[in-house]
Structures are given as structure tokens and as C-alpha cells.
Amino acid sequence: MAPVTYGIAIFPSKDVQDVANSYRMRYDPRYSLIPPHITLKEQFQASEGEIEEIAAACKKIANEMEPFDIEINRVSSFSPATHTVYLKVEANRSLIHLNEKMHEEPFPVEREHKFVPHITISQELSEDEHSDVYGSLRLSKFELSDTIDRFQLLYQLDDGSWTVYETFKFDKE
């Protein structure tokens, strides 16, 4: 069997997702491929055997975590690297810990980017469109908070959309 493409993400609460989608439906052509999310580990390839080992490692990570809070206060952009506008999730020790653990064996350890916790709300727009969207949103005030108690391992279908393979709930007693 060909290797499958996987990724690891947090889906925030319905309330936060609904806010993100109100922008994504207008400004993100990849809107329908996956619900609003915070990527913990960018896409990687794994065989059936490898993913079972990685799922076991995810379970171990989640077992040792407690639920933690996140805060979103503003919008930012990856411009000029890409025309991606996002809800900036304030970095905290728990998010950084999750991201770091997911770049140690048995996970693939390569990184393309520094970890910037975020929820994409606009991407793949022209330079002018990006300027318009970011120009109007950077002045908006956001006061979103959420409690995170799980993350999800997903795989990608041939059409580019993502399906959840497994949920890992934080379970520190």
C-alpha cells in the first residue's frame, strides 16, 4: 500500500470554529477541506506500521497532558512569506510542548517552519486581496478563549480533504 499523508491538529471549540469559518468561507479557498484548526504537526507520510507506532506515541503524549487554556487576541499575517492571514493563538508551554514532542522519534523530526500557533482564516489570495483582508482585520479586536483537552491525528484523501483517524484526550490524573 502507498504511504498515506497524515497531520496532527487541534480543533478548537465550536464557538471559535464558527468565528474562524465566518472569514474562511469568504477568504480561504481551502475552507471546505478541513474544519478550522491549529496545526501541531504539518503533513507527513507514514506507512501502516509507522502510523501505528505514531498513534501509540500520540496516546502517550496525551496521557501525560492536562487540559490547558488558549487565547486569541488578534489577527496576523505570514506575509511576505505567504499571503496567509490567521487568528494568532498566543503561544504557551503546553502548545510548545505538544509541538516539540511531535518532532521527536518516532515522529518524523524535520521541520519546514518555526512553530507559530495559529488558525488560518485567509490564504492563496492575490497580493491586493490579501492587503485588503489583512488591512481590515488587523484593526479588529478579538477576545476568544478556549480550553483544549484533546488533539486529533488526521489523514488526507485523494481530493485533498482530511478525515480524523483518531482523537487523543488529555488524561493526566
Place this chain on the structure above:
Amino acid sequence: MAPVTYGIAIFPSKDVQDVANSYRMRYDPRYSLIPPHITLKEQFQASEGEIEEIAAACKKIANEMEPFDIEINRVSSFSPATHTVYLKVEANRSLIHLNEKMHEEPFPVEREHKFVPHITISQELSEDEHSDVYGSLRLSKFELSDTIDRFQLLYQLDDGSWTVYETFKFDKE
């Protein structure tokens, strides 16, 4: 907080999903709202307290299940009730057991339909379009099989799309 809409479904393997999506992308306007799936329990409303009790019940059901095989040999239609064409999943004891358990307390017990395990590939077409699609697909031969080892509890966002809340893996020792 307002009650949230939940549903329970099985996502079959990537291979089966890719086949279903090759039809859905053309014939199903609800294609982008959720990956291809077998509905175990139709949408229902629950409060935060209720859903925690239901999630616990899901976990108990999954703990007592073993992985089981499914087979898809043909396409069928719910016509004339609706213009929905689907991959017919052969009913088996495990599917029926899951569906029955999910219509006992603490789950809402009402049913709108008899349980017909299926993966929708076409819906909301006009009568003529439905006749065309069903007419051509009913003659096609399908030989899909899969092993099911988990199901998923999902909730619906305001835009109609679905997010996985939790995965329940079968865990009978």
C-alpha cells in the same frame, strides 16, 4: 449555552472514501461538509452535560466491540422517498448492534428511519438527474471491503460542516 447538534458515524478506510468521493464531488452538493461516512446515529441535540454522558456510553460500547468486516457490492437508491443514491453496506450483526445501542438511554431513542447502512454518493439532485446517475451506477459492479475498528462522535458547525469530537476504538480483549 445553546444545545449543539451531534451525530455518530463510521469513516471507512481511505480507499473506500476515495471511491465514494469520486462520485460525491460530482453528484452530492453536501460533499464538502463531511467525509464519506456510514451514519450510525442521525443528528441529535445535546447539552454539554448530556454529551459527556453520551460520550461515556460510546466508550463503553466501543470497549465491548471487536473489529468487524464490511462489504459493499452495489449501489442503491432511497427513491422515491428521497433522491439519494448510496453505496449499500451489507448489514451485519455488528452494525445493527451499534445502531441499536445508540438508540437506547442515555442516547435519544427516537428514530426517523429504519437503519439502512449506507454511504451516500449522490443527493439533492432533480428527478431527471437522479434517474441518470442511478441508471448508470446501478449497473456498475462494486467489490469494496473494509475492516471497521472505530466510530466517531461529531458535532455540526453553524455553516453545516461537521467536526470530529471524539474517536472510539473497539477494544475488546
